[in-house]
Amino acid sequence: MPIGSTPPPRTPATPPARPSAPPTAGKPPAAPSARPGKSIRPASRPEWLALKTHAGKVATTHLRDIFKADERRGSRLCAEALGTGIYIDYSKNRVTDETMQLLMKLAAASEIGKHRDAMFAGQKINTTEDRAVLHVALRAPRSAMFNLDGRNVVPEVHAVLEQMMTFAGKIRSGEWRGNSGRRIRNVINIGIGGSDLGPVMAYEALKAFSQRELTFRFISNVDGADFHEATRDLDPGETVFIVCSKTFTTLETLTNAQAAKDWVVTTMRDPKAVAKHFVAVSSNLEEVRKFGIDPANMFAMWDWVGGRYSMDSAIGLSTMIAIGPENFRALLAGFHAMDNHFRTAPPERNLPILMGMLGIWNTNFLFGAETVAVLPYSNYLKRFPAYLQQLTMESNGKHVDLDGMPVAFETGPIYWGEPGTNGQHSFYQLIHQGTRLIPCDLIGFCQPVEGSSPAQHDLLMANLFAQGEALAFGKTLEQVIAEGVPSALAPHHVCQGNRPSTTILVEKLTPQTLGSLIALYEHAVFVRGVVWNIDSFDQFGVELGKQLAKGTAAEIASSKPGKSAHDSSTAALIKRYQRFRKAP
Ligand code: G6Q
Numbered sequence: 035m036p037i038g039s040t041p042p043p044r045t046p047a048t049p050p051a052r053p054s055a056p057p058t059a060g061k062p063p064a065a066p067s068a069r070p071g072k073s074i075r076p077a078s079r080p081e082w083l084a085l086k087t088h089a090g091k092v093a094t095t096h097l098r099d100i101f102k103a104d105e106r107r108g109s110r111l112c113a114e115a116l117g118t119g120i121y122i123d124y125s126k127n128r129v130t131d132e133t134m135q136l137l138m139k140l141a142a143a144s145e146i147g148k149h150r151d152a153m154f155a156g157q158k159i160n161t162t163e164d165r166a167v168l169h170v171a172l173r174a175p176r177s178a179m180f181n182l183d184g185r186n187v188v189p190e191v192h193a194v195l196e197q198m199m200t201f202a203g204k205i206r207s208g209e210w211r212g213n214s215g216r217r218i219r220n221v222i223n224i225g226i227g228g229s230d231l232g233p234v235m236a237y238e239a240l241k242a243f244s245q246r247e248l249t250f251r252f253i254s255n256v257d258g259a260d261f262h263e264a265t266r267d268l269d270p271g272e273t274v275f276i277v278c279s280k281t282f283t284t285l286e287t288l289t290n291a292q293a294a295k296d297w298v299v300t301t302m303r304d305p306k307a308v309a310k311h312f313v314a315v316s317s318n319l320e321e322v323r324k325f326g327i328d329p330a331n332m333f334a335m336w337d338w339v340g341g342r343y344s345m346d347s348a349i350g351l352s353t354m355i356a357i358g359p360e361n362f363r364a365l366l367a368g369f370h371a372m373d374n375h376f377r378t379a380p381p382e383r384n385l386p387i388l389m390g391m392l393g394i395w396n397t398n399f400l401f402g403a404e405t406v407a408v409l410p411y412s413n414y415l416k417r418f419p420a421y422l423q424q425l426t427m428e429s430n431g432k433h434v435d436l437d438g439m440p441v442a443f444e445t446g447p448i449y450w451g452e453p454g455t456n457g458q459h460s461f462y463q464l465i466h467q468g469t470r471l472i473p474c475d476l477i478g479f480c481q482p483v484e485g486s487s488p489a490q491h492d493l494l495m496a497n498l499f500a501q502g503e504a505l506a507f508g509k510t511l512e513q514v515i516a517e518g519v520p521s522a523l524a525p526h527h528v529c530q531g532n533r534p535s536t537t538i539l540v541e542k543l544t545p546q547t548l549g550s551l552i553a554l555y556e557h558a559v560f561v562r563g564v565v566w567n568i569d570s571f572d573q574f575g576v577e578l579g580k581q582l583a584k585g586t587a588a589e590i591a592s593s594k595p596g597k598s599a600h601d602s603s604t605a606a607l608i609k610r611y612q613r614f615r616k617a618p
Contacts, residue, residue, distance in 0.1 A: 073435070076567050077442045081140040082398075088136055089399040092128055096532050097506040100130065113383045115375040118368065118550035119541035122385055126506040127392055127473070127534040128400055137391040138381050140565060146387060149564045150557075154377065156182040156338075160571035161436060167571050168336075169343035169556070173369035173549070182338060194334050194348050199359040201313065201333075205274065206245055206355060212271045213307035220249045220268050223352040224294060225278030226286045227424065227576065228341020229315070230254040233278070235421035236345060236353040236365070239414045239548050242483045244356040252352075253294075256286040261293050270298045270311065277314045278349050280335055282321035285583055291325065315348040340571050342424045343556060346549070361545040368549025376557045385554055389536065390561025396473045396534060397447050403471045403534075404444070408451035411478040411498040412543055418477075419451035422555055429559045429570040436567050445566050451475075455497045466504065466529050474535040476502050477551070481542040498537070505533035590615075 076082055101107055111125035111134075129137075153159050156166045171180035171187050179186045204210035208217045223233050234252045237244070244250070251264040265273075275294045279287040291312075298311045313331040314322045322332050333348035345353070346369055354362040376386045396403040406426075408419040430446030451457065454476070465472045478498040482491035508531025514524045538554075540547045563570030589598070590608060598605035 073437055073567055075435070075439075075442065076144070076565060079140065079143050081136065081143045085133075085136050085140060085395070085399050088132060089395075092130060092133060092400070095128070095130075097126060097128060097534075098508075098531060100128075101125075101506075113385055113388055115372060115379070115385045115550065115554070118371045118375060119544075119547045120372075120385065120550050120554060121539045122388065123537040123539065124388060124392055126502055127395070127536060128532065129392070129395065133395065134382070137395055140394070141381055141387055141391055141561070144565045144567075146381070146390075146561055146564050150376065150560070153560070154180070154373075156180055156187075160340075160569060162569050162572045162574075165571070166338040167340065167343075168338040169340065169346070170370075170373045172339065172344075172346045173366040173373065173553075175370065187336070187338070190334070190336075191347075197333060198348055198351055198354050198362075202351070202354045202359055202362075206248070206358065210274070211310065212273075213302055213304060213310040214271045216269075216271050218272055218274045219247070220251065220273040221276065221352055221355050222251045222253060222264060222268075222273060222294070223276045223278055224253045224287055224290045225276075225315075225349070226254040226284060227428075228344050229278035229280065229284075229287065229349055231342075231417070231421045231424050232345025232349060233352045235415075235417040236350065236548065237356050238417045239412075239543065240353070240357050240361070240365075240545055241414060242485060242543075243358075243361050243545060245358065248356065250352060250356055253290050254286065256289050258293070261290050265294070265297060270301045270307075273298075273311060275312050276351050277312060277316075277325070277327065278351075279315070280317050280337075280339075280341055280344070280349075282314070282316040282318040282325070285580065285587075288325070295326065313351070315351055341573075342428055345552070357545060365545035365549040368544075368546035368551075369553040370549075371546075372550040372553035372557065376553070386557030387561055389554065389558040390565070392473075392536060393447070393558065393562055394565050396471075397445075398443050400534070401471045402444055403447060403473050405448040405450060405470075405472055407457075407465060407472050407474045408449060409454045409457055409474055409476050409498075409501075410451070411454045411476065411494050412483075413453050414483060414543055415477065416453050419449065421552075422451075423449045425555060426559050428573050428576060430563055430566065430568065431575065432566075432568040432570075434568070436569055441566065441568065443566070445568060446562070454501065455494065458497065458501065462501070465533060466508075471533065474501075474505060474533070475538060476535055477538045477540070479540050479543050479547075483543050502535050502537050504529060505531065505535050507531045508533075 107125045108123065112121060112123040114121045149159065153167050154170055156168055158164050158166050160167050166182050168180055168182060168187060172191055174180055174188050174191070176188065176192050178188050180188055205218050205221065210218055212218055223230065225233070230252055237250050253260050253264045275291070277287065277291045295308060295312065298307050299305050308326050309328055312327050313333065314327045315333045315335060316322050317335050317337055319329055319332065323329055333351060335344060335347045335349065339347050346366055350362065376384060381387045408422055410418050426449045427446050432445050433440060435441050464470065465474065476498050478495055482488055508529035509527065511524055511528050514527040515521065519527050540551060559570060590612060598608065600608065
């Protein structure tokens with residue numbers, strides 16, 4: 035039994051066999067541009083090795099026994115970030131006091147504090163791209179200083195915020211009119227990845243705070259169906275498009291922006307309509323101008339903000355229009371409060387460090403847990419797991435370390451999830467009774483959002499608490515038999531328990547707490563990246579896809595048969611597609 039109290043099939047003291055070896059696993063290739071030997075290998079740290087040895091002991095213990103031995107565990111193994119409304123209970127993780135001490139030793143040896151301070155100081159910690167990582171400056175108060183190459187970036191951040199506030203105010207009040215003088219009723223964000231997932235997630239999460247008379251839609255996919263469905267029932271004369279693209283070269287976004295431009299110009303029979311119906315968020319002024327958007331209608335962003343860390347930059351313009359400038363400021367204040375907590379709280383009470391290190395424990399030591407289920411008990415957070423997938427997996431899905439050397443352990447786990455209670459009626463079965471270990475993040479709120487029933491909220495939260503309990507303690511054979519289940523069926527009813535979960539309990543879902551919650555995950559991802567000694571801020575895998583699609587698109591469009599540059603499988607698939615496709 036891999037998860038119950040009996041010994042697991044894999045010995046935690048030896049690294050789990052990689053189920054699907056990454057390209058460089060096995061015989062590591064030469065790393066020409068690497069800087070071998072520059073930094074210590076995480077897995078050879080004495081603190082890492084101590085955790086490995088220790089994991090062997092913990093593997094044979096059950097949460098039932100751990101809880102029985104310490105009545106105060108549930109109120110001891112928890113922490114709160116003051117001023118954020120966020121409390122975490124990590125007592126249902128398979129850790130002992132010794133585990134936590136060893137994890138804190140590994141955190142200290144990895145110099146999390148030093149790396150964190152380097153990020154806040156604007157040092158170029160994204161070494162592969164030679165860039166600073168300063169998303170924390172996006173939510174800093176006007177009086178703060180964040181220096182980049184000797185220049186304080188905060189005034190620029192606030193200048194863009196002012197520009198956003200003016201524009202958002204005009205759309206919300208109806209002062210901004212379309213080309214034919216009509217009021218704007220629809221706001222459509224065009225963007226993909228980091229220029230989409232944050233805005234969609236925040237809009238859904240904070241819908242209760244939004245101006246309900248405005249319609250918000252989000253177009254990301256290059257699949258024309260996305261554009262069609264988002265616009266088919268709208269009047270272009272009442273619609274404004276926010277084209278969000280840091281680079282302003284992304285195929286999907288530019289294709290959709292062009293489709294939007296054609297739709298507006300053709301329907302309104304006026305090329306000048308672009309000025310009233312399009313704004314851009316980008317760091318590429320030249321491309322924005324080339325596309326035909328007036329630079330006065332462009333909101334700047336900077337290369338020191340990674341796409342997946344950009345929802346609190348001008349990429350959040352749709353969010354600001356939806357919830358209003360004051361609420362947007364509260365969202366930023368929430369991010370900032372968690373930044374301050376991360377910066378100042380002692381490691382053993384520091385939420386991002388705790389969550390980051392527990393993730394390391396579950397991934398690298400406790401049976402090599404391959405995934406994390408994010409289970410928000412709030413329907414408003416239905417896009418939160420998708421948002422976290424990008425944040426965590428694009429950041430920490432890396433196979434080489436900062437020196438370019440292959441890592442000798444698992445890095446970023448797979449994040450997935452759905453809101454509770456819906457998931458309870460489907461995939462929770464595998465979490466409770468399957469053979470895999472799936473640590474869960476259970477996220478809940480003490481108060482319902484205005485308008486939803488407090489009685490239903492009690493039921494919702496009862497489910498969250500019940501799930502955490504069931505995952506940890508399960509149901510023994512003795513209990514099953516005592517319930518009168520026939521002995522032949524009894525094993526099927528047994529839930530082993532011992533499934534780890536962390537409960538994140540937030541006072542109420544508000545713009546402020548949402549900001550703090552996101553920053554909590556951002557910094558937990560950072561902590562893991564530091565321990566693994568990887569670059570959490572580049573994304574060359576994503577860029578490969580961007581490059582390849584362009585060449586393939588040109589080939590599909592060409593009617594001339596020629597020698598394909600592709601492998602035989604891809605070439606045959608393209609040929610077959612060309613035979614049956616509908617030419618544009
Ligand atoms: C995020 C990634 C990626 C990026 C999109 C969109 O960290 O780099 O998801 O956000 O590819 O890029 P643009 O904003 O440049 O269009």
